[in-house]
Amino acid sequence: MGWGNIKLRKMEALDIIQAIGRLNTDELDKLVALFEPIQFQNKKLIIEADKTARHIYFLKEGACRIYYHKEEKEVVLDFCFPGDVLMSLNSYIHGTPGYETIETLEKTTLYKVDIHKLQHLFEQSIGIANWGRKLAELQTLKIEFRLMSKLFKTAAESYNELLLRSPEIVQRIKLGYIASYLGISQVTLSRIRAKI
Secondary structure, three states, rough: OOOHHHHOOOOOHHHHHHOOOOOHHHHHHHHHHHOOOEEEOOEEEEEOOOOOEEEEEEEEEEEEEEEEEOOOOEEEEEEOOOOEOOOEEEEEHHOOOOEEEEEEOOOEEEEEHHHHHHHHHHHHHHHHHHHHHHHHHHHHHHHHHHHHHHHHHHHHHHHHHHHHHHHHOOOOOOOHHHHHHHOOOHHHHHHHHHHH
């Protein structure tokens, strides 16, 4: 699932599943049956740090932020837009608490998938198990991308990449959150935005 291809439109369950990996009709039907639509208002926690997540979520519409606490501060790791996956890799792979908190930034519609039920499908179908492996691989690549961006890209380059992902939604995100994500002050962010 390429970050540059995400549009502001609603993402349907079938679109999200097929963006991760192709499945036959029977496998698709079984997987779609696990996708439970759920709505959250603004500022609601979806996944909490230091708690084992029992579900993974797929963002249909809206936006979320991923952050962690560092010395009484919230540090934004990333933002989630339609089509993105919201998950704790620790909970998904090991069944243990994660380090990230994921919170809605506006009224948001998600698909909720029970991890235990998903793992049961993995045991029944090699195709769905391969889909689940691909899902974990894509999430790992996103983490690597975040790390490489922090290490090697300027704040202006990272801001431009964020705009490419979903310019309409970025305009609705608080500047303080974007500045935290970029690791800069709001004043510096204002200067970057003025140049674009």
